[in-house]
Amino acid sequence: MSPVTCRRRDIAMSALERIRSTLAAPGGEHLGDIVYWTLAEARIDRSTLEKIWAGAQLAPELLPEPPTAEKALKSAVREAALGQPDRLIRLGKDDEAALVFAVVRETKHDDGSVTYQQETRIILDRKTESVSSDHPGHDLANMIAARFRELRATHTPDDIRRSMMKVLDSCAAITLREHGGVVWVPAPYADMVRRLQSGVERIGSSKLYILPVHASTDANRTLADAAKVAIEDELAQLKAEVEGFLAQPPDRVSTLVRRLDAFEALKSRAELYRQVLNVHVLDLETTLRDLSVSVEKLLDQKAAA
Structure with a gap:
C-alpha cells in the first residue's frame, strides 16, 4: 500500500x-x-x-448513458443466474451480429465426474435488438426475456x-x-x-x-x-x-x-x-x-x- x-x-x-x-x-x-x-x-x-x-x-x-439492449440482456442474465445451483449461464458468442448466452445444466456423479448438457441458448440480435431462445418455453429463457424487456428502458x-x-x-x-x-x-x-x-x-x-x-x-x-x-x-x-x-x-x-x-x-x-x-x-x-x-x-x- x-x-x-x-x-x-x-x-x-x-x-x-x-x-x-x-x-x-x-x-x-x-x-x-x-x-x-x-x-x-x-x-x-x-x-x-x-x-x-x-x-x-x-x-x-x-x-x-441511455440503457442499451446489450446491457439489458447482461443484467437480466446476471439476475437469472442467482439461485441456480445446478445450472450455469455462460457467454457463448459476442460479435457484431449477436450476443449469445447458453444455459448449461451441470450434473455431478457419484464417481466424482461432472457432465454438462446445454439446455438452450438466449440470443440477442444486435440489428433488431430482440431476444429469442432456440427452446421456446424454457423457464430461464422466459425469465431472462421478461427481465430484458423491463431493463431495456430502465436504469439500475x-x-x-x-x-x-x-x-x-x-x-x-x-x-x-x-x-x-x-x-x-x-x-x-x-x-x-x-x-x-x-x-x-x-x-x-x-x-x-x-x-x-x-x-x-x-x-x-x-x-x-x-x-x-x-x-x-x-x-x-x-x-x-x-x-x-x-x-x-x-x-x-x-x-x-x-x-x-x-x-x-x-x-x-x-x-x-x-x-x-x-x-x-x-x-x-x-x-x-x-x-x-x-x-x-x-x-x-x-x-x-
Missing part, C-alpha cells in the same frame, strides 16, 4: 468523527457540506429520470449512483471514506448539491443527506488534510499516466487532449481548495506545467507523423 493510500485511509477513518463533533457547535463561515445517501427502490425508466433531472436543473450530460441503482458521482465530481467533491459513499462538497457548490438532493429524493425511496460544515479549528484542519491528500493522489496518478504515455504513446489523440483537460481541472480544483481551506500542494503548478509540456510534445509528434 502506497504512502498516499495509507494517508488517505487514516484520514478517512477519523475525518467524519472529527467533523461530526463540530457540527453542533456554533461555527463561522460555511465551508461546505458532507453528503451521503441511500438508494432504495431506485430502478427507474429513462423518460422519468430525464424529467426528474430536468426538474432539478441538473446538466443532461451528467445523466447515465448503479446507474443512478454513477450519475450522482458525476454531479459530485463536477462540484470538486472529496471522498471522506475509503470505499466511498461519504463526500465533502465545497461551499460554492451548495446550490448544486441541494438540487441533486431534490432530484435523488424523487427516485423511489432514496435519500440524500446534507450536513453543513462551518469553519472551526477541527473542521478546517480535517478538511484541509483530506483535500491535500486528494490533490496529491490525483497528481500522482496523472504523473504515472503521462510517464506511461512517454514509454508507449496512446493511439488516440483524444486520450492526450483529455489529459490536458484533466490538468486544468485539477489546477482549478486546487485553487478552490486553497480559497476555501487555505490548502497548498507543494510544486503542484510546476508539476502540472511539466506534464502539460510532455503531453504537448506527444501531440506535436502525432501531428507530424
Whole structure:
C-alpha cells in the first residue's frame, strides 16, 4: 500500500468523527457540506429520470448513458443466474451480429465426474435488438426475456449512483471514506448539491443527506488534510499516466487532449481548495506545467507523423 493510500485511509477513518463533533457547535463561515445517501427502490425508466433531472436543473450530460439492449440482456442474465445451483449461464458468442448466452445444466456423479448438457441458448440480435431462445418455453429463457424487456428502458441503482458521482465530481467533491459513499462538497457548490438532493429524493425511496460544515479549528484542519491528500493522489496518478504515455504513446489523440483537460481541472480544483481551506500542494503548478509540456510534445509528434 502506497504512502498516499495509507494517508488517505487514516484520514478517512477519523475525518467524519472529527467533523461530526463540530457540527453542533456554533461555527463561522460555511465551508461546505458532507453528503451521503441511500438508494432504495431506485430502478427507474429513462423518460422519468430525464424529467426528474430536468426538474432539478441538473446538466443532461451528467445523466447515465441511455440503457442499451446489450446491457439489458447482461443484467437480466446476471439476475437469472442467482439461485441456480445446478445450472450455469455462460457467454457463448459476442460479435457484431449477436450476443449469445447458453444455459448449461451441470450434473455431478457419484464417481466424482461432472457432465454438462446445454439446455438452450438466449440470443440477442444486435440489428433488431430482440431476444429469442432456440427452446421456446424454457423457464430461464422466459425469465431472462421478461427481465430484458423491463431493463431495456430502465436504469439500475448503479446507474443512478454513477450519475450522482458525476454531479459530485463536477462540484470538486472529496471522498471522506475509503470505499466511498461519504463526500465533502465545497461551499460554492451548495446550490448544486441541494438540487441533486431534490432530484435523488424523487427516485423511489432514496435519500440524500446534507450536513453543513462551518469553519472551526477541527473542521478546517480535517478538511484541509483530506483535500491535500486528494490533490496529491490525483497528481500522482496523472504523473504515472503521462510517464506511461512517454514509454508507449496512446493511439488516440483524444486520450492526450483529455489529459490536458484533466490538468486544468485539477489546477482549478486546487485553487478552490486553497480559497476555501487555505490548502497548498507543494510544486503542484510546476508539476502540472511539466506534464502539460510532455503531453504537448506527444501531440506535436502525432501531428507530424
